[in-house]
Amino acid sequence: MANTIPTGVFIGVDTHKEVHAAAAISEVGAHLATTTIPANSKGYGVLEAWVGSMGAVLAFGIEGTGSYGAGLSRFLRERGHNVVEVNRPNRQLRHQKGKSDAVDAESAARAVLAGQATGRPKSGTGxxxxxxxxxxxxxxxxxxxxxxxxxxxxxxxxxxxxxxxxxxxxxxxxxxxxxxxxxxxxxxxxxxxxxxxxxxxxxxxxxxxxxxxxxxxxxxxxxxxxxAPDLLEAHGMATGTAAEMLLLVGDNPERIHSEAAFAKLCGACPIPASSGKTNRHRLNRGGNRQANAALYRVVIVRMRAHQPTLDYVRRRTAEGKSKSEIIRCLKRYVAREIFGYLCAKPVLTNTATASP
Missing domain, CATH: 1.10.287 (Helix Hairpins)
Known part of the structure; x- marks a missing residue:
């Protein structure tokens, strides 16, 4: 049986204000090369030419796509490249391998290869x-x-x-x-x-x-x-609240694949905290806290003058739920509704009257 020679490469980029460090690995994880480019349009072109000489680029893993890597991310996306957002390496990995721009760039590439980094960056062009x-x-x-x-x-x-x-x-x-x-x-x-x-x-x-x-x-x-004209029609949705939700989604809402993922971005989903015979969940203290606060404001407004929400609160109170627990449930409902307005295809019916 003939051996298959890997031809695809993964590129990891550690971004900084003045320069970016890039590392290339093969699709089987072999380190190929590293380079450093200036953080400007000329440097982006140099990087594209550099990676093009190594073979087909399967994906770019970029740290800081919302800050120092925003320009590079836009440049690559406009040219049709697959760009993946990569978080900084965890502390344990840094203790093992040390810290340098080349090491961080290679770690970004390996995170994409291993499937640990899958998030799509915001386009930032609309x-x-x-x-x-x-x-x-x-x-x-x-x-x-x-x-x-x-x-x-x-x-x-x-x-x-x-x-x-x-x-x-x-x-x-x-x-x-x-x-x-x-x-x-x-x-x-x-x-x-x-x-x-x-x-x-x-x-x-x-x-x-x-x-x-x-x-x-x-x-x-x-x-x-x-x-988002339909979103502004939802009960309790002011301009500032709708703006926060739009900032969470970005100009390319298709990057959020499900309403559960949207709720997680808002910090409105429970986190498993089970061990052994203990089966429980804890509050999600992560996510976008500004978006989480926006959900809270919508819920508070609806608890005052929105009949479906008032009926839901009455029913859950009779079941023994506390006010804070009811608010958490309502935030999850509101997150699902907002996902339908901003991210889902326009085949959904209006959920403003169907859910609390």
Whole structure:
């Protein structure tokens, strides 16, 4: 019987900000070569030419496809290559083999060969990536606005008596902010003048951030409605919640193969914790915690004014379930419903009235 010579190769890439390290192994696990490329479009082309000289590339295993490896991942996907997302090597493996870029790249390739790494990276080329950019800008603006308001309150409390007595009778947040933004400190020759100058600067900053946030909200509402109009029609689904779900799925929802996998990404599925005669499950503390919090918000809204959910809560309470246990079950139902809107083929019926 003739021996079959392996011709396919697996490529592993350890990504960094300035350079990427790549390693090639054969389909039977033999180490072939390693190289280092600059982390730019020219380097990506060099890598593609390098691996092309070794044979048919079966898959690229890339670390950090959502950060340093995002550019390389997009480059390879656009050219039709099979790209797999690889997690960092576990601690035990690093203790055994040491740590270097070449070792990490080879470990990434072997993870793909062994079937340990199977996840598909987000494409990052569509409207969901636009939503992600705008949401980052909005979230940072909200954080800065909150800090500005906290600082204003602290300065008012410690301001000179004459200024504090003028501001104490003012009622309403926006009225106070406009009053502060219109202060005239004059020459900075006293603590009263410096306090007025500080309050005016921070109040104007707050108003500017508030206008920026409203602009981001308008853009997010438009993009989210265009991308997932049916999802926004679901009970308890606001724009921010829908945006979180879209960020979880990405621009290529086909990478999530089942609603169970979607629930696991949300951290809304139980984890087996059995041993010997003990058969039990524990809470899933992993997954995307922002998406998990979004599921929680939807459940809380539905527990107030959604009749199918209210009926479910009443039935499960009669069975002896606690409120927290019921919420966990409802989060799983909501995850299944959202999967139908975002990932499943449009043959599913509307589950908003069929499930809690």
């Amino acid at each position: 409207s969901v990536e636009m939503i992600r950019h705008l949401k980052i800008a909005r979230d940072t603006a909200v954080k800065s606005r909150t800090q500005a308001m906290q600082t204003l309150k602290a300065i008012i409390v410690c301001s000179p008596d004459a200024l504090r007595e003028q501001l104490d009778p003012v009622r309403g947040k926006m009225t106070l902010l406009r009053r502060l933004a219109a202060l005239r400190p004059g020459p900075l020759t006293s603590t009263l003048a410096s306090a007025k100058a500080t309050l005016r600067a921070i109040a104007r900053r707050w108003l500017s951030l508030d206008a920026e946030i409203k602009q981001h909200d308008a853009h997010l509402e438009t993009l989210t409605a265009d991308r």
